[in-house]
């Protein structure tokens with residue numbers, strides 16, 4: 001009987017999983033997950049995210065057991081473990097999805113390819129949905145995304161025959177891994193809770209999502225992000241379930257929300273594709289000019305920002321929420337944006353320090369989304385259109401448009417519970433709350449002037465290629481000097497990547513134009529007028545008459 005190893009990575013599911021489906025159709029399967037020390041001890045590892053991943057591994061093991069199989073767990077360097085497993089099990093080869101979340105994984109997979117070739121062993125890489133090796137202009141990628149999302153979901157195999165004689169380690173606890181839990185509540189893992197969240201979202205939130213997704217107090221978003229990050233549910237399943245249930249809904253509010261939800265799922269895929277083209281985005285600003293001046297760094301202010309002691313209530317509430325919950329369900333896009341913009345724009349600190357802190361706490365921490373969002377909020381991904389300067393006002397504007405009843409702020413800053421929403425928009429002066437660490441107006445002006453000066457360099461250039469950051473010579477992850485981590489891999493040689501990045505030096509003008517569409521696409525962000533506020537009986541937060549997606553600027 002044929003034997004195929006299926007290597008699970010961030011695709012911890014049995015549904016819509018082409019490598020598993022194909023392997024099961026060929027014969028016996030060895031479904032393996034490798035606990036990789038370099039990832040467990042990367043500077044950006046969040047203990048809570050590892051805890052959630054362990055939950056997902058338990059759920060995956062159960063789903064395999066329900067089909068007559070089980071998960072085989074091994075610990076160590078996949079480059080050694082996998083060839084060893086091929087030998088030990090006499091498997092014909094390995095099936096796995098391509099992954100390009102971060103540089104480490106691409107270095108590892110290039111090393112694995114070499115090791116397998118040297119030992120005459122085979123690996124078949126599967127293209128995940130919503131990604132492509134080809135350099136497409138962004139509008140074409142959008143089309144491709146919808147094509148992939150419409151493709152039939154790969155059914156879970158009815159039977160997964162795992163040979164009896166293959167030993168497995170037990171799924172460990174955090175402490176077995178040398179990690180100490182930091183008290184964040186961990187969501188249940190696997191596809192069943194993900195499907196339940198999706199159903200709850202479609203049934204209870206889809207009439208208000210578009211209008212309320214910026215209000216953390218309204219809890220209007222799906223909470224699916226940790227599940228999507230680990231692939232416990234496929235994005236295609238989220239899209240098709242949403243379309244099946246909402247496409248014919250007569251309510252225009254539901255239709256608007258449906259479009260918005262699907263667009264956001266698409267954004268997530270788009271960030272991953274950007275990283276596929278340019279893995280340097282993990283460690284560098286898109287355009288070199290933004291790093292050339294150097295960034296400010298003040299340890300005390302960084303600490304104040306991390307601990308929620310800036311004197312700006314919305315920022316401090318975000319800080320404490322992140323540390324206590326890991327952001328799941330509570331720290332929505334808008335609050336993340338305000339919190340991040342404060343560090344990089346108003347305090348003038350390198351966005352990488354912020355991205356690092358987020359990744360060390362977020363349960364849904366996903367390198368391409370997190371790092372690209374950080375860079376975007378810092379204004380270092382756009383060279384042409386200055387409306388992309390996102391210096392969020394953390395004062396009354398933020399309270400009015402994000403937390404109008406002050407629910408979120410008061411939840412995380414009980415010392416301010418006695419203040420009215422209008423008082424939360426001005427840095428409050430009271431004994432048990434810190435004074436503001438900066439003047440918003442002055443800090444904003446400084447940043448606007450700096451960005452305008454930096455952008456002069458290439459304001460009207462059609463060809464952005466010469467200005468794009470290249471992969472640095474050393475691939476040491478940012479933050480390795482701050483936190484004990486396993487980074488020996490980054491000192492080895494050669495350091496090639498799989499899948500390979502775009503070779504920027506080899507692009508012709510047409511290709512350069514195609515790449516440009518990923519980074520300078522113009523989006524109309526002029527907000528529509530908000531005539532009056534209506535209250536939605538179901539929710540805790542007010543619903544504006546229309547959406548204001550990017551209206552905290554200024």
Ligand SMILES: Cc1cc2nc3c(=O)[nH]c(=O)nc-3n(C[C@H](O)[C@H](O)[C@H](O)COP(=O)(O)OP(=O)(O)OC[C@H]3O[C@@H](n4cnc5c(N)ncnc54)[C@H](O)[C@@H]3O)c2cc1C
Nearest residue numbers: 221222223224225264265268332333336337365366370373
């Ligand atoms: C500075 C910053 C850092 C961020 N870091 C992460 C991160 O590490 N991981 C992460 O999943 N999201 C990140 N986001 C995006 C966004 O805040 C989260 O995806 C969202 O809050 C997750 O909650 P949800 O699943 O309930 O969202 P929903 O609104 O229900 O969205 C459904 C899914 O769409 C995708 N999505 C939603 N909003 C965005 C967005 N703005 N950009 C890209 N994809 C999106 C996610 O996969 C999300 O799970 C970040 C945003 C900012 C501003």
